[in-house]
Every structure is written in structure tokens, then in C-alpha cells.
Amino acid sequence: MFLFDLGIDMGSTKTTIYVEGKGVVLNEPSVVAIDSETEKIIAVGRRARRMVGRNPDSITVVYPIKNGVVSNFTLAEHMIRTFVQKVCKNSMVKPRAVVAIPSEITNVDRITISDVIMSAGVRKACLVEKPLLAAYGAGVEFGAKRGSIIIDIGAGTTDAAIVTYGGLALNASLKIGGETIDEEIIKYIRTKYNLNIGVRTAENIKKDIGCAVRPFTEVTMSVKGIDYATGLPMVIEVSNNEIYDVILPVLKDISGVLSIILEQTPPELIADISIEGILICGGVANLTGIADYFTQTLRIDASVVTEPEFCAARGTGPVMRHMRELKAFGYQYRSIEKADVPGVDDSEFQDV
Ligand SMILES: Nc1ncnc2c1ncn2[C@@H]1O[C@H](COP(=O)(O)OP(=O)(O)OP(=O)(O)O)[C@@H](O)[C@H]1O
Ligand SMILES: [Mg+2]
Incomplete structure (x- = not known):
């Protein structure tokens, strides 16, 4: 018999699964391709992603996670089941999982995520906010007294938090991220050059x-x-300066997530977080100059963590190791997700 716990980060664009002692063992696009007529699932993950933008009318490509929450239950369940089976192929027993969720989420979305995970073959799940996981994944030690500030900029969500003593002191989340930048690039190219470009092209420009x-x-x-006027293919030259101008307003909104937190941070904590500086993770942390941008606009040193897109998944490791202590913060493996936030007395659902 083979038994282990999984760390699952179901992102808007990619799903990563972490296994203690092995690291990130799965990194697949959060995509499902279905037959448009029969609605039968044709491909999941990397194979489905190859079809994005190239799919014929007979195939529909769906991202079942949007802005960090489930937008299509059936497809999300199938996708997660496929990924979990890939990782647990030799296991006779259903795994438990620590699951990353946005730090501000409705109870309905919380329960839906839990339902998807459980229907996909997980025995018990512990839902943990992404910025807390990201902090652990970035190397913040569990239980450290000194406060740390972290921002996870993903494709569809930006989550930021101050973490102290192993828990969230302050957090904020907005439904913006790398995809917002892509949308702005598409709009700009349409308005300025009358050119129709796809999402993948916009992402490549970014x-x-x-x-x-x-x-x-x-x-x-x-x-x-495609030239909107003629309907024919067209090639244009775009400069980094004009793309910078397109990206800047989105970055202002993204850094607004940190401003929301900093406005509420007591002076002692500001002194704390200034020592280590702002830790940046999530895929958008790879954007050229992002650390300089935060340092200049917020006047606190900022740095990009190593392998920023795997930070939340990696952070599930310390959660697994410290599950006992984390119970005090309301985190534990549950077989049923209650409609409550962590910190409530829910002894009837406790793990044994
Ligand atoms: N070098 C880069 N420069 C700019 N953006 C990048 C770069 N590499 C990846 N990204 C962007 O990062 C985003 C994906 O980040 P990430 O993998 O953290 O998202 P996710 O976890 O799937 O989404 P979310 O957490 O929002 O649900 C995409 O928008 C992608 O285009
Ligand atoms: Mg993410």
C-alpha cells in the first residue's frame, strides 16, 4: 500500500501538485478540450493546451478554473481527477490534500473547490489561502515572529498578505493578473493597428x-x-516602450492590492517587513523589472523568489508538516467543507 498527502494548487492557467520529499511532481495547464457536439472530453492538460487558439469548431477548449475559483464543476472535477490519478497511480488509498485557495473567497466558492477536490478522488482536504502558502514556499519559516509581506500575481488573481507567527495577519485579493495584461495588449493592438491578435500572441508579447x-x-x-479592414493576415512591429505603457495601468491596480494591506499595517510590522522586503511570486513575477517597479512605487525593497510560479505548491509542504500547530488557526483536513472561514469551532468535522 502506498499512502501520501498531496499539495494542490489549481491555478487559472496551470495546476501544480506537490509531494513531500519529491517536490513539484505535476505541472500541467488547467485546460480541458471537449467535443463541441457530444461534449465528450477529448484531452486534458498539456495536450488540451496545444489546441488553444488552433482548435477547429468541432473542439471547444475550456479553462474550468477562472480567477482562482471553479467556473465549470464537471470539467474541473475531471481535470483534477486526471491529475491526481497521474500522481497517485500506485496508490491503493485515496490521498489527502492541502489545497491552495484565493485569500478572499465566498463560502460558495470555497465549498465548490472542496467538492471538486473530494469528487476527484481526494479523501480529505485542507484549504489554505494562497499567500500563506506562497510565504512558506518562499522560505518564510513556520511560526516566525517577524512579519513578512508577500504578493502572488497569477493569471487571474493577485493575492497579497502579511504573515506573522505562521498565520495571516492581513490579506487582500483582486481578480486581476497576467490575463488582464494580455487583454489590455489585445485591446491596444486592435485600437492602434486595427489588428486582431489571439490570446497566445498577446501573452508572447508580454x-x-x-x-x-x-x-x-x-x-x-x-x-x-488579422487586419480588421481587409480580413487578411498582416504583420506589424511593436516596441517594448508601447507595451510598457499598456502594462503600467494594470501594474498600478496590482500594486493596489499591496497598498490596501500596507495602509492597515501597524508601524511595528512595517519595520519588520522592511527588513526582508516584498516577496514576489506567481507567474507574473517573471515580468522584466517587476521588483524594481514595486521598490520604486512602494518604497520597500522587493525581490522575486526562485521558481515563483511554484511557490504556493511548494508551501503546502510546511503546512503538511505543521498541521497540528495550524489547527490553532482553524486549518485541518476535513472530509466535508463547512460554510465557515477558518477559526471556527468545527469539532464534528475533525480529522482523526
Ligand atoms: N516571463 C513572463 N513575463 C510576464 N508574465 C509571465 C511570464 N511568465 C509567465 N507569465 C504570466 O504568469 C501568469 C501565470 O501565472 P501563474 O502560473 O502563477 O498563474 P495561475 O496560478 O495559473 O493563476 P491564478 O493563481 O491567478 O489562478 C500568466 O498570465 C503568464 O502569462
Ligand atoms: Mg496561482
């Missing part, structure tokens, strides 16, 4: 020439799309 601070030297990139 990754290749996007930056969070005004670039020193101008770099251009060829962008292919």
Missing part, C-alpha cells in the same frame, strides 16, 4: 518584450494577426 519599468533601449517585435 513575456518577450513586456516590462514593468521604462526600458533603457528600444526593442521591437514582429506581431502577426
Whole structure:
């Protein structure tokens, strides 16, 4: 018999699964491809992702997690089941799981995530806020007295928090992220060049020439799309300076998530967090110049953690190891998710 616990981060664009002692063992796009007519599932994860933007009318490609919450229960369940089975192929017993969730979430969304996880073959689940996991994943020690500030900028959600003594002191979450930047790039290219580009092209522009601070030297990139006027293919040259101007307003909104927290932070904690500085994680942490942007706008040193997109998944490890102590904060494995936030007395659901 083979028995272990999983750490699951179901992101809007990718799902990662962590196993203690092995690290991140699964990293797959959170995508499902279905037959448009029969609604039969054709592909999940990487194979489905290859079809995005290239799929014929007979195939629909769906991201069942949007802004960090479940938008299509059936497809999300199938997708997570497939991923869990991939990781637990030799296990006779259903695993338990620590699951990353946005730090501000409705009770309905919380219960839905728990239902999906349980229906997908997990025995018991402990839901933990993403920025708390991200802090552990970034190396913040469990139970550390000194406060740390962290921001997880994903595709569809930005979560920020101050973590002290192993728990969340302050947190905030907004439904913006890398996809918001992609949408703004699509709008800009349409308005300025009358060119229709797809989501993947917009994402490539962001990754290749996007930056969070005004670039020193101008770099251009060829962008292919469909001319709205003629309906024919067209190629234009786009510069990093113009993309910087497109990205900046979104970054202001993203850094607003940190401002919300900093406004409420007592002076002692400000002194604490200034020592280590702002820890940046999530896929958008890879955007060129993002640490400089936060340092300049918030006047607190900021740095990008290593492998920022795996931070929340990695942080499930310390949660598994400290589950006993975390009970005091209301975290524990449960077979049924109650409609309450952590910290309530829910002894009838306790794990044994
Ligand atoms: N080099 C890069 N520059 C800019 N953005 C990047 C880069 N690499 C990845 N990203 C963006 O990071 C985002 C994905 O981040 P991440 O994997 O943390 O999201 P997620 O966990 O799936 O989503 P969420 O946590 O919001 O549900 C995408 O929008 C992607 O385009
Ligand atoms: Mg994420």
C-alpha cells in the first residue's frame, strides 16, 4: 500500500501538485478540450493546451478554473481527477490534500473547490489561502515572529498578505493578473493597428518584450494577426516602450492590492517587513523589472523568489508538516467543507 498527502494548487492557467520529499511532481495547464457536439472530453492538460487558439469548431477548449475559483464543476472535477490519478497511480488509498485557495473567497466558492477536490478522488482536504502558502514556499519559516509581506500575481488573481507567527495577519485579493495584461495588449493592438491578435500572441508579447519599468533601449517585435479592414493576415512591429505603457495601468491596480494591506499595517510590522522586503511570486513575477517597479512605487525593497510560479505548491509542504500547530488557526483536513472561514469551532468535522 502506498499512502501520501498531496499539495494542490489549481491555478487559472496551470495546476501544480506537490509531494513531500519529491517536490513539484505535476505541472500541467488547467485546460480541458471537449467535443463541441457530444461534449465528450477529448484531452486534458498539456495536450488540451496545444489546441488553444488552433482548435477547429468541432473542439471547444475550456479553462474550468477562472480567477482562482471553479467556473465549470464537471470539467474541473475531471481535470483534477486526471491529475491526481497521474500522481497517485500506485496508490491503493485515496490521498489527502492541502489545497491552495484565493485569500478572499465566498463560502460558495470555497465549498465548490472542496467538492471538486473530494469528487476527484481526494479523501480529505485542507484549504489554505494562497499567500500563506506562497510565504512558506518562499522560505518564510513556520511560526516566525517577524512579519513578512508577500504578493502572488497569477493569471487571474493577485493575492497579497502579511504573515506573522505562521498565520495571516492581513490579506487582500483582486481578480486581476497576467490575463488582464494580455487583454489590455489585445485591446491596444486592435485600437492602434486595427489588428486582431489571439490570446497566445498577446501573452508572447508580454513575456518577450513586456516590462514593468521604462526600458533603457528600444526593442521591437514582429506581431502577426488579422487586419480588421481587409480580413487578411498582416504583420506589424511593436516596441517594448508601447507595451510598457499598456502594462503600467494594470501594474498600478496590482500594486493596489499591496497598498490596501500596507495602509492597515501597524508601524511595528512595517519595520519588520522592511527588513526582508516584498516577496514576489506567481507567474507574473517573471515580468522584466517587476521588483524594481514595486521598490520604486512602494518604497520597500522587493525581490522575486526562485521558481515563483511554484511557490504556493511548494508551501503546502510546511503546512503538511505543521498541521497540528495550524489547527490553532482553524486549518485541518476535513472530509466535508463547512460554510465557515477558518477559526471556527468545527469539532464534528475533525480529522482523526
Ligand atoms: N516571463 C513572463 N513575463 C510576464 N508574465 C509571465 C511570464 N511568465 C509567465 N507569465 C504570466 O504568469 C501568469 C501565470 O501565472 P501563474 O502560473 O502563477 O498563474 P495561475 O496560478 O495559473 O493563476 P491564478 O493563481 O491567478 O489562478 C500568466 O498570465 C503568464 O502569462
Ligand atoms: Mg496561482
